[in-house]
Amino acid sequence: MQFFFEVLIGGLLAGVMYSLVALGFVLIFKASGVFNFAQGAMVLFAALTFVSLEERGLPRWLALAATLGVMLLLAMAIERLVLRPLVNQPPISLFMATIGLTFCIEGMAQGVWGSVVKGLELGIPDTPFEVKGVLVSQFDLAAALTAGLLVAVLALFFQFTRVGRALRAVADDHQAALSVGIPLRHIWGVVWAVAGAVALVAGLLWGARLGVQFALSVIALKALPVMFLGGLTSIAGAIVGGLLVGASEKLAEVYIGPALGGGIENWFAYVVVLLFLLVRPEGLFGEKRIDRV
Amino acid sequence: MIYREAGQFRTTYRADQRIFPIVQDRVVVAALLLVAFVVVPLFASEYLITALLIQWLILSLATLGLNILTGYAGQFSLGTGGFMAVGAFATYAFRLRAPALPLLLDFALGGLCAAAVGVVFGLPSLRIRGLYLAVSTLAAQFFIEWLLTRVGWFTNYSASGVISAQRMVIAGVPIDTPARRYLLVLSIAAVLALAAKNLVRSRTGRAWMAVRDMDVAAEVIGIPMLRTKLSAFAVSSFYCGVAGALWAYAFLGTVEPQAFDLDRSFLVLTMVIIGGTGSVLGSFLGAGFIVLFPIVLNQFLHGLFGEGLRPGLLPNIQLFVFGSLIIFFLIVEPHGLARLWQIAKEKLRLWPFPH
Amino acid sequence: MVTVPRQRIGDVLLRLEGVNLAFGGVKALSQVSFEVREREVCAIIGPNGAGKSSLLNIINGVYQPSSGSVLFAGVVRRAMRPHQAAASGIARTFQNIALFKGMSVLDNIMTGRNLMMRAPLLSQAVYWGPAQREEIAHRRKVEEIIDFLQIEHIRKTPVGRLPYGLQKRVELARALAAEPRLLLLDEPMAGMNVEEKQDMCRFILDVNDELGVTVVLIEHDMAVVMDLADRVVVLDYGRKIADGPPDEVRRNPEVVAAYLGVATDADRQAVGAG
Numbered sequence: 001m002q003f004f005f006e007v008l009i010g011g012l013l014a015g016v017m018y019s020l021v022a023l024g025f026v027l028i029f030k031a032s033g034v035f036n037f038a039q040g041a042m043v044l045f046a047a048l049t050f051v052s053l054e055e056r057g058l059p060r061w062l063a064l065a066a067t068l069g070v071m072l073l074l075a076m077a078i079e080r081l082v083l084r085p086l087v088n089q090p091p092i093s094l095f096m097a098t099i100g101l102t103f104c105i106e107g108m109a110q111g112v113w114g115s116v117v118k119g120l121e122l123g124i125p126d127t128p129f130e131v132k133g134v135l136v137s138q139f140d141l142a143a144a145l146t147a148g149l150l151v152a153v154l155a156l157f158f159q160f161t162r163v164g165r166a167l168r169a170v171a172d173d174h175q176a177a178l179s180v181g182i183p184l185r186h187i188w189g190v191v192w193a194v195a196g197a198v199a200l201v202a203g204l205l206w207g208a209r210l211g212v213q214f215a216l217s218v219i220a221l222k223a224l225p226v227m228f229l230g231g232l233t234s235i236a237g238a239i240v241g242g243l244l245v246g247a248s249e250k251l252a253e254v255y256i257g258p259a260l261g262g263g264i265e266n267w268f269a270y271v272v273v274l275l276f277l278l279v280r281p282e283g284l285f286g287e288k289r290i291d292r293v
Numbered sequence: 294m295i296y297r298e299a300g301q302f303r304t305t306y307r308a309d310q311r312i313f314p315i316v317q318d319r320v321v322v323a324a325l326l327l328v329a330f331v332v333v334p335l336f337a338s339e340y341l342i343t344a345l346l347i348q349w350l351i352l353s354l355a356t357l358g359l360n361i362l363t364g365y366a367g368q369f370s371l372g373t374g375g376f377m378a379v380g381a382f383a384t385y386a387f388r389l390r391a392p393a394l395p396l397l398l399d400f401a402l403g404g405l406c407a408a409a410v411g412v413v414f415g416l417p418s419l420r421i422r423g424l425y426l427a428v429s430t431l432a433a434q435f436f437i438e439w440l441l442t443r444v445g446w447f448t449n450y451s452a453s454g455v456i457s458a459q460r461m462v463i464a465g466v467p468i469d470t471p472a473r474r475y476l477l478v479l480s481i482a483a484v485l486a487l488a489a490k491n492l493v494r495s496r497t498g499r500a501w502m503a504v505r506d507m508d509v510a511a512e513v514i515g516i517p518m519l520r521t522k523l524s525a526f527a528v529s530s531f532y533c534g535v536a537g538a539l540w541a542y543a544f545l546g547t548v549e550p551q552a553f554d555l556d557r558s559f560l561v562l563t564m565v566i567i568g569g570t571g572s573v574l575g576s577f578l579g580a581g582f583i584v585l586f587p588i589v590l591n592q593f594l595h596g597l598f599g600e601g602l603r604p605g606l607l608p609n610i611q612l613f614v615f616g617s618l619i620i621f622f623l624i625v626e627p628h629g630l631a632r633l634w635q636i637a638k639e640k641l642r643l644w645p646f647p648h
Numbered sequence: 649m650v651t652v653p654r655q656r657i658g659d660v661l662l663r664l665e666g667v668n669l670a671f672g673g674v675k676a677l678s679q680v681s682f683e684v685r686e687r688e689v690c691a692i693i694g695p696n697g698a699g700k701s702s703l704l705n706i707i708n709g710v711y712q713p714s715s716g717s718v719l720f721a722g723v724v725r726r727a728m729r730p731h732q733a734a735a736s737g738i739a740r741t742f743q744n745i746a747l748f749k750g751m752s753v754l755d756n757i758m759t760g761r762n763l764m765m766r767a768p769l770l771s772q773a774v775y776w777g778p779a780q781r782e783e784i785a786h787r788r789k790v791e792e793i794i795d796f797l798q799i800e801h802i803r804k805t806p807v808g809r810l811p812y813g814l815q816k817r818v819e820l821a822r823a824l825a826a827e828p829r830l831l832l833l834d835e836p837m838a839g840m841n842v843e844e845k846q847d848m849c850r851f852i853l854d855v856n857d858e859l860g861v862t863v864v865l866i867e868h869d870m871a872v873v874m875d876l877a878d879r880v881v882v883l884d885y886g887r888k889i890a891d892g893p894p895d896e897v898r899r900n901p902e903v904v905a906a907y908l909g910v911a912t913d914a915d916r917q918a919v920g921a922g
Binding site for chain 2: 710735739746750762765780
């Protein structure tokens, strides 16, 4: 029983990490309707930049600030060079553009900083501690708390600030937002910058866990089923979806995996979400699409 | 002047429905086929054939498959690699366990197996629409990769997981020279391309495009949703399956799941985007572009930097330029090379007049 | 005004009885009952939001009524899928043109023949043989419709490039391609100028006269309704408030009230005097 809880909690905490990546996706989709496939690449890029800057001797806080700045610049570049020219295209074109963006960012990240796996030390010890006889990783817990904090900050930001309100308006209806004078392009720049910051946090946490390497962007692909499970436009969905996916994945790997030869983590999340979507096609908290003819 | 249609009247519907209604087009296509079937095997270098042409033809087939599903029927798919893998491994299984069957039948059976798998993973498309469908095809991709690696039966219990493709023989003639492999691939590609063009201009193709453009209206005017979507998955996966089998047998020489991973799916998707969604010609153009591109880029960079490039930088520059090209195409000509070709032809019709 | 000879109108083709439709808490249609006879032209009018489009959607199976029944061509059913409606001879056009923008005019109209085409997949892939013969046979029929609606000059044009009025005509052609018994037209003249409206009126009359198709149309333009319709059904807030020949309905005080507001004594005096 104890073991079950350990696996469950481990899974939940891993799920939080997925949620962090999914959060970046959801932010951009909510505000601009763009499904940013490049979010994973952004996570990798942020982590790589931070680690490489530190390697070159920058003190931690400066590296952090510099990376944040770089992500901001990236966001602005994306808005200017990719989003603005594609403004009237159907969503599938924008999605495919973000696929191209993924290649660009990955190529840039590894080209500039190299593709050697780098370690990332965040100063959080990974020694487990005991809660009622169940071992919990300190690191995972710290990651969960960070994620929670981030979500709380974002929720407050969206709900109570002027920019947040504008973002919600844009997410709802571009044209209407334009007609009340909300500067669409600035908003999109803000959204991509925020998504970049979220990517940085996710990159730091994932990087500390796994080492900063190309595989990060593959893991980010896991955030896709998380998002679809939660519903593409829901922040709560990203969190809940991440928890569900993380937990079920770990439990399946431990309990069902051995019977099937192991390695089912590769596909389990996708199959589970697929089956869920069959029952509820818009995800947990997603908006139902009503097509009027 | 040369490309005028003036004086060419079509007096029957049969004549109007031709694939190439204009005489000049027919002449050019006939010439191309002559060159492809006769001139190339006789005169082209081995490098050209093996490194470029065979690769291009097989990938065009896969691109055609994905184009049918995503370009014509509007069902987004990231599972192309998986379906190709099914075709390759199924063909291997048939050749291994039923060696009496003719080679071409094995390829067809491999395609049919892929089609069956495609239909299974296409079933969710009846409930799930748009981008959400990506989950189903991703599930297909990862599950198939896992299955083919873990379950020993597929790899004939080989220790390394990599198996050699059996020798190819058609009617007693061994297909072991590059020229023969090229002709095999060319013939299959030509036949399947023709079949695709026929499907696309018939009832099925129209039903696919109707579902892509406005599926609610399509259902209302009586187009059967289930049959249309599943037929798209089935035909598309068949093409991808045959392409996968050819990739293993006529190009790689081995049957391995790594050749059909997620990167492969993305590569084929890129070919569809650049070549042009919803176009048979575009599939060939897009595949050709992507096959040529790394070679051209390498030459260009070597010319620019000599040998002074840091090793490991080259693939990343390639990746970066690759991505930029995708974005560039989407901005400049979202309908891809096929549309550029169409525009060129229209300009040619007026030449030498400006308008 | 065109007088329509009574003898061409046949038996009851369509009958709605006690149809109710609710979305969540909103009642779109309440106890709507009326009938349409073969070869009749029936207009459905009413203020915006009265439930006219919903009514059409019920007739061709897009919505299922919460209670009540629909009789069509002798078969009674409460629930019907749009595919079944199309197969049994009901075709329609839509308020916001639902054409397939990626295809040409010819291809769009050919999709209307989809239900009647039978050649299997493999036959189509080979094309030469039965599939080609079928294509050409149906092409012939479609060309007749193209002639009828005078859109020969644009048959190869991608539909997205056509002006609004022509798109509406193509949509009508697509509906006719299915050789329907009942044609449902949802605001076929919305957004048209006077010439386009006259053309469309003429086409609808021709469809009814020459092809013998029963027409149910939603329309806002009263002049059009008066000219075209044999009978008019008036909806207001989901209820039927009038049903009869155009002249009768026009003078119905409830109809006037629904459209113009409740008449005051001063209004009535003015109308009486004029």
